[in-house]
Amino acid sequence: MTPPPLAGRLDGLLFFPVTAFGPDGALDLDVFRAHVRAGVEAGAGAVFACCGTGEFHALTPEEFRACVTAAVEETAGRVPVVAGTGYGTALAVRYARIAEEAGADGLLAMPPYLVVADQAGLLRHYTALAAATALDVIVYQRDNAVLTPQTAVALARVDGIIGLKDGHGDLDLMQRVVSAVRAEGLDLLYFNGLPTAELTGPAYRGIGVTLYSSAVFCFAPDIALAFHRALDTGDDATVHRLVDGFYRPLVELRAQGRGYAVSLVKAAVRLGGLEVGGVRPPLSDPAPAHVEELARIVARGRDLLGGER
Numbered sequence: 001m002t003p004p005p006l007a008g009r010l011d012g013l014l015f016f017p018v019t020a021f022g023p024d025g026a027l028d029l030d031v032f033r034a035h036v037r038a039g040v041e042a043g044a045g046a047v048f049a050c051c052g053t054g055e056f057h058a059l060t061p062e063e064f065r066a067c068v069t070a071a072v073e074e075t076a077g078r079v080p081v082v083a084g085t086g087y088g089t090a091l092a093v094r095y096a097r098i099a100e101e102a103g104a105d106g107l108l109a110m111p112p113y114l115v116v117a118d119q120a121g122l123l124r125h126y127t128a129l130a131a132a133t134a135l136d137v138i139v140y141q142r143d144n145a146v147l148t149p150q151t152a153v154a155l156a157r158v159d160g161i162i163g164l165k166d167g168h169g170d171l172d173l174m175q176r177v178v179s180a181v182r183a184e185g186l187d188l189l190y191f192n193g194l195p196t197a198e199l200t201g202p203a204y205r206g207i208g209v210t211l212y213s214s215a216v217f218c219f220a221p222d223i224a225l226a227f228h229r230a231l232d233t234g235d236d237a238t239v240h241r242l243v244d245g246f247y248r249p250l251v252e253l254r255a256q257g258r259g260y261a262v263s264l265v266k267a268a269v270r271l272g273g274l275e276v277g278g279v280r281p282p283l284s285d286p287a288p289a290h291v292e293e294l295a296r297i298v299a300r301g302r303d304l305l306g307g308e309r
Contacts, residue, residue, distance in 0.1 A: 006106040006136040012045025016053040021277035036074040042221035051084035058280040072103035086110035093132040100133040111145035119151045130160035142167030149180035156186040163189035195261040219268035223301045246301035259283040
């Protein structure tokens with residue numbers, strides 16, 4: 001039976017697993033499988049494999065294929081699997097086709113490597129990527145790939161492009177994007193893709209962006225799910241309690257080191273008992289004092305849940 005379109009299957013908390021490496025730095029597929037399996041069993045709405053948190057930049061094509069295949073096998077159709085892709089157009093197409101062969105349900109198109117393109121070039125890039133496979137594409141807006149409302153409207157007209165994930169954080173721009181696309185009678189899914197997206201979740205909801213990626217779900221699904229439930233139900237007391245006591249301190253710690261949006265998450269997964277290894281160069285693992293502070297923040301977050309767990 002053919003699964004329903006990806007756009008209709010993306011709901012709930014979006015899980016971006018880390019990629020596990022062994023003591024020698026090699027890919028550890030068994031641990032990666034366990035991580036994906038635990039996330040799905042905890043209630044993930046989708047698995048985004050080999051994306052930013054999954055160190056897409058550090059994976060060879062062979063490792064990428066192995067990880068996406070493993071994610072597809074572990075989810076077994078229970079939730080969709082979206083695979084990362086990126087670099088220049090030729091390599092992005094190559095990774096997209098690998099993901100399609102591995103059984104992925106869709107693609108998260110990360111910014112092109114190194115260059116700062118104009119809007120016409122970005123449109124050509126994502127259009128070519130969408131045409132390269134039968135997989136639906138979500139465009140990840142951040143850094144050197146920030147779209148104008150006009151470009152977003154043009155992308156919404158492209159077959160196969162179904163969504164825009166915002167990692168740029170300009171709410172004024174996002175409101176204008178949402179308005180421009182809506183005014184043309186077009187549809188896109190919108191995602192809050194900022195690191196620790198829960199911190200800005202209430203603000204994004206104010207402009208109609210309800211989907212978000214949760215790095216916290218990687219290591220504390222109980223906290224992430226409690227926050228998501230509170231946000232969905234309008235439980236402002238719980239939202240404020242977790243923002244003030246857990247998410248804000250976590251974001252402030254994340255700001256203490258470059259690359260902590262990835263390496264701090266892996267450290268937290270290790271604190272939870274799953275030996276996913278460290279990050280690959282050029283990223284570095286967090287300082288020991290920061291890992292100790294991370295453990296205190298996670299413990300505090302669980303204390304704040306009270307009867308929610």
